[in-house]
Amino acid sequence: MDVARNFIISLQDYVNEACEGKPSWEIVLRTAIVTLLFVWSKNFLMKDESMIERAKKTVFRFARKLPMVQTKIAKEIEKVSVSMNDTMNKSIDYSSYITKLPETGWKIDKILEEAMKYSKYGHYKWETGCASGTVYNGDTILRDLTTEVYGIAAWANPLHADVFPGVRKMEAEVVRMTCSIFHGDSKSCGCVTSGGTESIILACKAYREFAREVKGIKNPELLVPITAHAAFDKAAQLLGIRIKRVPVNPVTMKVDVSAMKKMITSKTCMLAGSAPQFPHGVIDPIEEIGALGVQYNIPVHIDACLGGFLIAFMDKAGYPLAPFDFRVKGVTSISADTHKYGYAPKGTSILMYREDRFRHLQFFVTPDWPGGIYATATIAGSRSGGIIASCWAALVYHGLEGYVKHTKSIIETTRKIYHECSKIPGIFVYGEPEVSVVALGSNNFNIYTLGDAMTKRGWNLNALQFPSSVHIATTVLHTQPGVADRFISDVREIAEDMLKNPPKDAGASAAMYGMAASVPDRSVVCEMAWVYLDAVYSTDGGKTKSSDNQKREE
Ligand SMILES: *Cc1c(COP(=O)(O)O)cnc(C)c1O
Numbered sequence: 001m002d003v004a005r006n007f008i009i010s011l012q013d014y015v016n017e018a019c020e021g022k023p024s025w026e027i028v029l030r031t032a033i034v035t036l037l038f039v040w041s042k043n044f045l046m047k048d049e050s051m052i053e054r055a056k057k058t059v060f061r062f063a064r065k066l067p068m069v070q071t072k073i074a075k076e077i078e079k080v081s082v083s084m085n086d087t088m089n090k091s092i093d094y095s096s097y098i099t100k101l102p103e104t105g106w107k108i109d110k111i112l113e114e115a116m117k118y119s120k121y122g123h124y125k126w127e128t129g130c131a132s133g134t135v136y137n138g139d140t141i142l143r144d145l146t147t148e149v150y151g152i153a154a155w156a157n158p159l160h161a162d163v164f165p166g167v168r169k170m171e172a173e174v175v176r177m178t179c180s181i182f183h184g185d186s187k188s189c190g191c192v193t194s195g196g197t198e199s200i201i202l203a204c205k206a207y208r209e210f211a212r213e214v215k216g217i218k219n220p221e222l223l224v225p226i227t228a229h230a231a232f233d234k235a236a237q238l239l240g241i242r243i244k245r246v247p248v249n250p251v252t253m254k255v256d257v258s259a260m261k262k263m264i265t266s267k268t269c270m271l272a273g274s275a276p277q278f279p280h281g282v283i284d285p286i287e288e289i290g291a292l293g294v295q296y297n298i299p300v301h302i303d304a305c306l307g308g309f310l311i312a313f314m315d316k317a318g319y320p321l322a323p324f325d326f327r328v329k330g331v332t333s334i335s336a337d338t339h340k341y342g343y344a345p346k347g348t349s350i351l352m353y354r355e356d357r358f359r360h361l362q363f364f365v366t367p368d369w370p371g372g373i374y375a376t377a378t379i380a381g382s383r384s385g386g387i388i389a390s391c392w393a394a395l396v397y398h399g400l401e402g403y404v405k406h407t408k409s410i411i412e413t414t415r416k417i418y419h420e421c422s423k424i425p426g427i428f429v430y431g432e433p434e435v436s437v438v439a440l441g442s443n444n445f446n447i448y449t450l451g452d453a454m455t456k457r458g459w460n461l462n463a464l465q466f467p468s469s470v471h472i473a474t475t476v477l478h479t480q481p482g483v484a485d486r487f488i489s490d491v492r493e494i495a496e497d498m499l500k501n502p503p504k505d506a507g508a509s510a511a512m513y514g515m516a517a518s519v520p521d522r523s524v525v526c527e528m529a530w531v532y533l534d535a536v537y538s539t540d541g542g543k544t545k546s547s548d549n550q551k552r553e554e
């Protein structure tokens with residue numbers, strides 16, 4: 001005690017002496033600066049990126065504060081904003097927006113007529129298979145069926161299992177059927193979420209809780225491949241935990257498991273692998289990741305959101321794969337999207353666990369709320385029973401036979417695209433795509449320019465970065481006669497042309513990704529993305545017309 005007091009007193013003396021005669025503002029300022037410098041240098045030294053990268057970013061960040069630079073950036077962003085808003089405007093034929101509730105309700109005929117008009121905007125004909133991914137099965141019988149079943153349960157709310165026992169039964173059955181597909185035993189369990197993103201967030205939440213409550217880790221960290229879905233970053237941000245990205249082998253694009261092993265620390269709360277990953281359609285070495293999980297006693301999540309409902313049937317379709325599901329020791333959870341290759345309408349994904357102790361940690365329970373003891377399995381409170389029912393309908397409509405049949409033709413089509421595109425001079429395929437995605441790159445020209453040329457021919461492909469690439473995710477729509485052949489011959493023609501006449505002007509996406517890749521301060525890129533998201537909610541279009549509309553309504 002005394003020692004401590006003496007120490008404090010002498011420290012006080014020292015500080016008083018040091019500050020003698022100095023104005024108090026200076027003392028405050030000095031303290032603030034020293035503290036800031038300390039915190040900043042600590043943060044600076046503790047981060048993982050290379051020093052040079054960070055120095056570059058820091059310089060850029062300071063440069064951004066200069067008025068001249070600020071004006072220039074603001075101008076650029078304004079330009080992007082104008083063009084994005086115009087794109088939105090154009091895509092709805094410059095029609096006016098409804099910005100106020102109509103004074104009196106519309107007649108049913110008018111609502112249906114207008115809704116039909118809205119649904120016809122846009123020039124992409126996704127039914128013909130021009131879009132990568134997006135709609136995974138356009139079968140009209142399936143569309144009518146799921147819509148009808150949606151209607152049957154549209155007003156049910158699974159939050160009230162007592163009022164809607166039928167929807168509860170459907171949801172339980174959807175989870176059980178999916179667990180069996182992925183070789184879960186009777187202890188396996190899961191839940192239906194609103195999509196792949198929610199499944200991933202919830203798995204990360206369960207493992208954060210497991211780390212904190214069971215293992216006593218204060219600051220848990222996620223360890224995921226750089227190619228794993230952005231939903232893991234979203235999860236880390238929402239859950240307030242750190243995410244570390246593991247590099248991949250630049251040739252196979254599979255996660256480097258020995259690098260993953262080296263990055264494991266006492267804080268690691270989860271390892272992840274993708275089956276397959278979104279960018280290049282490559283399956284990470286799941287057995288090796290599972291083995292790491294067993295060795296270090298860390299839970300392992302397999303993100304099979306994209307291709308889960310393909311890989312589960314590939315064996316039966318004649319394309320066997322290395323084990324990726326609960327047969328692999330160490331795999332503790334799997335996410336698989338019914339709203340992708342499960343061919344259900346958007347709004348469902350299945351998150352599965354090997355054991356219910358993890359699921360318990362995912363649940364949300366608050367025992368003391370005046371509104372009652374409140375407990376929900378997922379992020380949502382109230383949900384639509386319709387979306388559960390139509391997911392259930394999609395599963396039982398296809399059955400094992402239906403899924404195997406579609407899987408067979410999708411894999412056949414993808415392998416054809418893969419093999420034919422590999423032969424085209426000027427372009428190459430990333431890794432060895434095993435499932436439904438083929439990612440193209442080029443050493444001879446800007447691959448985004450090929451993407452833009454494909455857009456001109458009616459295709460809608462995905463642009464990827466680091467490394468630059470465009471990809472196609474094949475769906476049932478691409479298995480229609482002639483679609484894959486048209487894709488291959490379009491790529492071949494464009495590549496030939498680009499080799500002969502290297503493009504001088506970059507197209508739209510080429511320009512954007514080129515610009516984005518060259519900016520060291522990613523916050524500028526973030527601002528550009530905000531502009532896009534703002535434009536999505538823009539209702540400023542056709543102001544004059546909208547006042548006409550208002551008059552008409554009144
Ligand atoms: C689509 C996808 C997700 C997330 O899916 P959403 O349903 O869009 O939220 C996660 N992982 C992979 C690999 C995906 O392709």
Ligand SMILES: *[C@@H]1O[C@H](CO)[C@@H](O)[C@H](O)[C@H]1NC(C)=O
Nearest residue numbers: 081082085534535538539540
């Ligand atoms: C684009 O639209 C958004 C949303 O309405 C708006 O905030 C923004 O100012 C618009 N940009 C331009 C350049 O008009």
Ligand SMILES: *[C@@H]1O[C@H](CO)[C@@H](O)[C@H](O)[C@H]1NC(C)=O
Nearest residue numbers: 085086089094540541542543
């Ligand atoms: C959309 O187009 C209209 C012209 O039809 C224009 O008045 C309006 O400013 C545009 N809106 C945006 C957000 O660009």
